[in-house]
Amino acid sequence: xxxxxxxxxxxxxxxxxxxxxxxxxxxxxxxxxxxxxxxxxxxxxxxxxxxxxxxxxxxxxxxxxxxxxxxxxxxxxxxxxxxxxxxxxxxxxxxxxxxxxxxxxxxxxxxxxxxxxxxxxxxxxxxxxxx
Numbered sequence: 001x002x003x004x005x006x007x008x009x010x011x012x013x014x015x016x017x018x019x020x021x022x023x024x025x026x027x028x029x030x031x032x033x034x035x036x037x038x039x040x041x042x043x044x045x046x047x048x049x050x051x052x053x054x055x056x057x058x059x060x061x062x063x064x065x066x067x068x069x070x071x072x073x074x075x076x077x078x079x080x081x082x083x084x085x086x087x088x089x090x091x092x093x094x095x096x097x098x099x100x101x102x103x104x105x106x107x108x109x110x111x112x113x114x115x116x117x118x119x120x121x122x123x124x125x126x127x128x129x130x131x
Contacts, residue, residue: 001034002034002037005032010038012090017106018090018091020092026114039058048066048067052067053067086104110123
């Protein structure tokens with residue numbers, strides 16, 4: 001997962017929205033950790049399950065990691081000031097379906113499927129890289 005996270009870091013734009021899909025334990029937070037590690041972040045990366053959002057500023061680049069698993073109602077995103085977060089960051093959102101109607105469309109959707117304890121399948125959709 002860390003090699004894939006490093007690859008993602010190398011191709012993702014500075015700003016955008018990435019939805020992370022997958023069951024509990026599929027590796028969504030681990031993938032964000034890997035991207036942040038590749039970006040140079042050396043501290044512990046917490047799961048935002050209880051805080052809903054974790055904010056990381058690395059140089060001029062801002063990363064936001066949302067976990068909407070505990071969201072009771074999509075309207076809570078309005079109360080959290082979600083729109084304020086959208087302008088200048090690379091945003092990773094776990095459990096984005098819980099924010100339906102209040103979240104903008106993603107630039108990239110990453111789906112993680114656990115085949116067995118040692119193997120995960122990763123599917124990317126909705127992303128275009130300019131060469």
